[in-house]
Amino acid sequence: xxxxxxxxxxxxxxxxxxxxxxxxxxxxxxxxxxxxxxxxxxxxxxxxxxxxxxxxxxxxxxxxxxxxxxxxxxxxxxxxxxxxxxxxxxxxxxxxxxxxxxxxxxxxxxxxxxxxxxxxxxxxxxxxxxxxxxxxxxxxxxxxxxxxxxxxxxxxxxxxxxxxxxxxxxxxxxxxxxxxxxxxxxxxxxxxxxxxxxxxxxxxxxxxxxxxxxxxxxxxxxxxxxxxxxxxxxxxxxxxxxxxxxxxxxxxxxxxxxxxxxxxxxxxxxx
Amino acid sequence: xxxxxxxxxxxxxxxxxxxxxxxxxxxxxxxxxxxxxxxxxxxxxxxxxxxxxxxxxxxxxxxxxxxxxxxxxxxxxxxxxxxxxxxxxxxxxxxxxxxxxxxxxxxxxxxxxxxxxxxxxxxxxxxxxxxxxxxxxxxxxxxxxxxxxxxxxxxxxxxxxxxxxxxxxxxxxxxxxxxxxxxxxxxxxxxxxxxxxxxxxxxxxxxxxxxxxxxxxxxxxxxxxxxxxxxxxxxxxxxxxxxxxxxxxxxxxxxxxxxxxxxxxxxxxxxxxxxxxxxxxxxxxxxxxxxxxxxxxxxxxxxxxxxxxxxx
Numbered sequence: 001x002x003x004x005x006x007x008x009x010x011x012x013x014x015x016x017x018x019x020x021x022x023x024x025x026x027x028x029x030x031x032x033x034x035x036x037x038x039x040x041x042x043x044x045x046x047x048x049x050x051x052x053x054x055x056x057x058x059x060x061x062x063x064x065x066x067x068x069x070x071x072x073x074x075x076x077x078x079x080x081x082x083x084x085x086x087x088x089x090x091x092x093x094x095x096x097x098x099x100x101x102x103x104x105x106x107x108x109x110x111x112x113x114x115x116x117x118x119x120x121x122x123x124x125x126x127x128x129x130x131x132x133x134x135x136x137x138x139x140x141x142x143x144x145x146x147x148x149x150x151x152x153x154x155x156x157x158x159x160x161x162x163x164x165x166x167x168x169x170x171x172x173x174x175x176x177x178x179x180x181x182x183x184x185x186x187x188x189x190x191x192x193x194x195x196x197x198x199x200x201x202x203x204x205x206x207x208x209x210x211x212x213x214x215x216x217x218x219x220x221x222x223x224x225x226x227x228x229x230x231x232x233x234x235x236x237x238x239x240x241x242x243x244x245x246x247x248x249x250x251x252x253x254x255x256x257x258x259x260x261x262x263x264x265x266x267x268x269x270x271x
Numbered sequence: 272x273x274x275x276x277x278x279x280x281x282x283x284x285x286x287x288x289x290x291x292x293x294x295x296x297x298x299x300x301x302x303x304x305x306x307x308x309x310x311x312x313x314x315x316x317x318x319x320x321x322x323x324x325x326x327x328x329x330x331x332x333x334x335x336x337x338x339x340x341x342x343x344x345x346x347x348x349x350x351x352x353x354x355x356x357x358x359x360x361x362x363x364x365x366x367x368x369x370x371x372x373x374x375x376x377x378x379x380x381x382x383x384x385x386x387x388x389x390x391x392x393x394x395x396x397x398x399x400x401x402x403x404x405x406x407x408x409x410x411x412x413x414x415x416x417x418x419x420x421x422x423x424x425x426x427x428x429x430x431x432x433x434x435x436x437x438x439x440x441x442x443x444x445x446x447x448x449x450x451x452x453x454x455x456x457x458x459x460x461x462x463x464x465x466x467x468x469x470x471x472x473x474x475x476x477x478x479x480x481x482x483x484x485x486x487x488x489x490x491x492x493x494x495x496x497x498x499x500x501x502x503x504x505x506x507x508x509x510x511x512x513x514x515x516x517x518x519x520x521x522x523x524x525x526x527x528x529x530x531x532x533x534x535x536x537x538x539x540x541x542x543x544x545x546x547x548x549x550x551x552x553x554x555x556x557x558x559x560x561x562x563x564x565x566x567x568x569x570x571x572x573x574x575x576x577x578x579x580x581x582x583x
Binding site for chain 1: 301
């Protein structure tokens with residue numbers, strides 16, 4: 001498979017990020033929560049590669065430990081979105097009739113909310129915290145996946161190989177799992193890979209607002225929020241976590257674009 | 272045309288009803304306890320007696336459909352109850368904070384449209400040359416950058432380093448530039464990409480080749496044949512952008528101490544001030560729906576294919 005240079009860059013950065021996220025406890029030179037007030041807001045040095053924050057915590061260690069939470073949260077959200085979207089969309093496309101009507105009208109209603117407003121509303125009623133933020137973002141996004149899944153299912157529901165499977169007495173659930181799901185999933189994964197950067201921006205945004213991950217736990221959005229009071233004195237503190245988010249989202253988007261070009265030439269290429 | 276508009280307007284009431292139902296039922300079924308939130312906000316000790324009293328006052332002892340009906344009919348008269356935090360009518364509070372947010376969102380929409388157009392035209396004119404590459408690169412960063420972080424970077428550059436613009440506060444154009452740009456950047460990049468792609472598509476059309484054969488100048492072809500035909504898809508995209516821009520404004524205005532509704536709603540969320548949250552969600556969704564309705568109508572007015580079909 002031939003890949004473009006940008007796809008290689010995206011893939012390399014992504015693999016590195018993934019390695020950092022998985023190996024975080026071994027990479028981080030310090031305990032990310034170890035407070036050392038005498039050494040607060042220390043500049044970059046051999047001991048502290050990226051300096052220390054307002055509580056004297058090692059910024060590099062926090063950045064590394066945060067990658068696990070930030071990347072993990074984005075992946076979990078995406079999986080949840082896919083499960084709800086594929087489940088309901090698949091059911092709508094497969095069952096048809098009244099079920100389809102109810103599911104699709106529900107989709108329409110969810111798609112009329114502005115995403116950030118709906119996410120804020122869901123966090124408001126579920127309570128703050130990372131789990132609830134993940135649920136909130138999944139609830140604001142599932143409708144798009146449900147709609148696409150339904151149309152994909154509809155496009156193959158009347159294909160000959162499905163009729164053949166039905167004629168030979170394959171039960172409905174097996175038909176769905178073996179003959180519909182695989183082809184639907186490939187296309188959805190392309191869309192999901194284009195979406196994961198967006199999801200990550202949402203998660204870190206809500207954490208930045210103080211609604212997601214709570215403060216002592218390192219997360220990139222939280223770190224930006226912690227550093228905002230020191231923007232005049234120690235501007236570097238706010239630059240690092242943002243760069244980490246930017247780099248991750250960039251690598252996701254580069255990979256998503258490459259994946260789309262390879263797997264799904266039919267999708268419109270925006271360039 | 273009138274028929275089309277009436278048809279779209281008839282769809283509005285069921286949609287609003289469904290939205291209000293989602294807002295009301297999600298809150299009640301989520302296990303949230305308005306009575307407890309109310310008592311905590313008012314610093315009243317939680318006893319069985321006080322809880323029972325609060326439940327009666329808030330109407331929580333009635334069947335849930337009665338509660339919904341009560342809330343809906345009062346909401347229709349702009350009575351959203353009183354805020355647990357401020358003890359003032361929710362509607363008055365929201366009306367006090369919302370205009371600043373909408374002002375900022377509108378300014379961000381202006382930036383989005385004003386900048387994405389020349390960017391796309393430039394990129395399409397010099398396709399696969401350096402202007403195209405640099406704009407595509409910029410747009411790629413634009414869709415990957417967190418708006419709240421971009422806001423801080425703009426403050427660092429233009430307020431802390433260069434001292435050209437104020438770092439925060441409410442005011443005229445100079446106060447709106449940094450937050451407006453931070454909010455608009457992602458939408459403007461998406462829009463520029465979309466418009467560029469749509470212009471390139473139009474450039475491949477036969478009528479463009481024919482215009483070229485007739486010896487019409489490239490600039491004129493670009494203006495009258497390419498750009499005009501490429502603008503239609505942008506109008507629909509604007510509907511999506513409005514939601515993102517309002518959402519962006521809610522986040523970014525807290526950074527610039529812009530006196531909008533963002534800070535107020537965040538306080539309401541951390542204090543479980545449910546009447547405020549309900550009103551905020553319903554109102555902003557209504558604004559979003561209405562904007563999209565207007566855009567659809569504008570689209571139909573501008574696109575003869577839809578206009579004629581609606582008349583037929």
